[in-house]
Amino acid sequence: xxxVVMHDDMFTDDVxxxxxxxxxxxxxxxxxxxxxxxxxxxxxxxxDVVWMTRHHELFSNVVFxxxxxxxxxxxxxxxxxxxxxxxxxxxxxFIQFDRPEHLEMRKVVHSYFTPRAMEAWRGFxxxxxxxxxxxxxxxxxxxxxxxxxxPLPVLVIAQMMGVPKEERPYVRHLAEKLLYIARGEPxxxxxxxxxxxxxxxxxxPLVNERIEKPGDDFISVxxxxxxxxVFTRHQVLVNTSLLLLAGHETTLNLLCNGxxxxxxxxxxxxxxxxxxxxxxxxxxxECLRYDAPVKSIQRLAAQDVEMRGxxxxxxxxxxxxxxSANRDPEVFANPDTFDITxxxxxxxxxxxxxxxxxxxxxxxxxxxxxxxxxxxxxxxLHLETETFEYQPSIALRSLKSLPVAFN
Numbered sequence: 435x436x437x438v439v440m441h442d443d444m445f446t447d448d449v450x451x452x453x454x455x456x457x458x459x460x461x462x463x464x465x466x467x468x469x470x471x472x473x474x475x476x477x478x479x480x481x482d483v484v485w486m487t488r489h490h491e492l493f494s495n496v497v498f499x500x501x502x503x504x505x506x507x508x509x510x511x512x513x514x515x516x517x518x519x520x521x522x523x524x525x526x527x528f529i530q531f532d533r534p535e536h537l538e539m540r541k542v543v544h545s546y547f548t549p550r551a552m553e554a555w556r557g558f559x560x561x562x563x564x565x566x567x568x569x570x571x572x573x574x575x576x577x578x579x580x581x582x583x584x585p586l587p588v589l590v591i592a593q594m595m596g597v598p599k600e601e602r603p604y605v606r607h608l609a610e611k612l613l614y615i616a617r618g619e620p621x622x623x624x625x626x627x628x629x630x631x632x633x634x635x636x637x638x639p640l641v642n643e644r645i646e647k648p649g650d651d652f653i654s655v656x657x658x659x660x661x662x663x664v665f666t667r668h669q670v671l672v673n674t675s676l677l678l679l680a681g682h683e684t685t686l687n688l689l690c691n692g693x694x695x696x697x698x699x700x701x702x703x704x705x706x707x708x709x710x711x712x713x714x715x716x717x718x719x720e721c722l723r724y725d726a727p728v729k730s731i732q733r734l735a736a737q738d739v740e741m742r743g744x745x746x747x748x749x750x751x752x753x754x755x756x757x758s759a760n761r762d763p764e765v766f767a768n769p770d771t772f773d774i775t776x777x778x779x780x781x782x783x784x785x786x787x788x789x790x791x792x793x794x795x796x797x798x799x800x801x802x803x804x805x806x807x808x809x810x811x812x813x814x815l816h817l818e819t820e821t822f823e824y825q826p827s828i829a830l831r832s833l834k835s836l837p838v839a840f841n
Contacts, residue, residue, distance in 0.1 A: 442470050457758035465479045465482060473506075475735075475750060475753070481765075487790075492736050494733060495530055495532055501734060507620065519627055536789075539659070540792070553799070555799065574841040579834070583804075587685035588678075590685075608678070609682045640653050641671065645657045692722075692725070693836060694817075706805070716777060722784070723766070731753065736748065756782050756785075
């Protein structure tokens with residue numbers, strides 16, 4: 435029997451629309467796959483992803499500083515200076531460091547993101563959801579992506595940063611430009627750099643204020659890190675935009691992908707509506723597993739590593755695919771079934787190990803409250819279209835729009 439050769443272009447329309455078939459086949463046939471086109475290893479099994487997260491010393495996070503290779507997919511030669519700016523900017527974010535620096539930096543921000551501290555935000559999140567759904571209710575329909583899932587996390591993060599209400603639309607505008615970091619369009623560098631430069635200009639005076647007069651906001655936490663000598667000023671500035679980007683992209687994708695999963699599985703939506711309060715936690719975990727907000731994470735091999743009979747050479751690019759790991763039949767019964775009662779649910783939607791997502795508790799909380807509110811307020815919520823487009827991203831699972839009605 436002839437073996438079918440798989441193509442290596444992970445940005446084609448079919449792979450962007452349905453990553454599950456493509457990466458699922460890799461998971462079965464070649465779980466440690468060398469992608470010739472983009473010159474990187476593609477890792478697709480749950481056990482391998484968990485193993486890699488637990489051996490962080492073998493897989494470096496210092497991607498932007500230590501990877502001199504060009505951007506992929508290719509960008510115009512004229513945009514290469516912009517890519518250099520992006521690399522320097524990204525390289526100073528604390529998630530782009532390995533231990534011991536990463537540990538010291540994470541300690542500074544960790545206390546702000548403890549589960550108890552995040553739980554205190556639940557009331558604010560509920561009010562923000564009510565406000566957004568009030569505005570939509572009068573119309574009888576909304577684009578759940580643009581009118582609900584996108585503004586909600588920005589409202590929360592802007593509050594965490596201490597951004598005045600009238601300036602939040604501007605911060606949202608910057609957040610949308612920052613999302614180009616993971617996209618595949620050839621001309622993505624220009625809007626991305628505009629977002630990065632705009633963030634630095636916006637945040638710089640706020641940092642000056644918080645150095646002198648710290649408050650209880652996130653920028654003050656970073657500014658104190660500068661005072662302790664853990665962060666440079668540039669690191670304070672770029673870590674503020676990391677909060678904006680990371681807190682925005684994951685939550686908006688969770689809300690959209692989860693809502694779409696519910697709408698496509700009416701029996702699960704009907705079940706959820708019987709007890710939104712009691713089912714919210716498990717349902718949110720299943721949304722995180724079934725159609726994860728983040729598709730893949732990038733690393734560099736810190737040394738030669740053997741995996742399943744292959745040798746990953748030092749400095750090789752690696753991407754592990756959360757979307758595939760979360761549907762691994764070795765770990766999940768009926769992995770392609772959306773089941774809001776699934777328990778246990780050891781998905782890797784937020785990564786694992788020392789780089790486990792700091793904002794995981796907040797994203798979960800926003801998901802729980804958003805799905806509850808939709809079920810309680812709009813029990814007859816339904817899709818207005820059956821055709822959906824996704825952003826051309828290798829890292830994120832992002833719908834372009836999600837029109838729903840509830841008349």
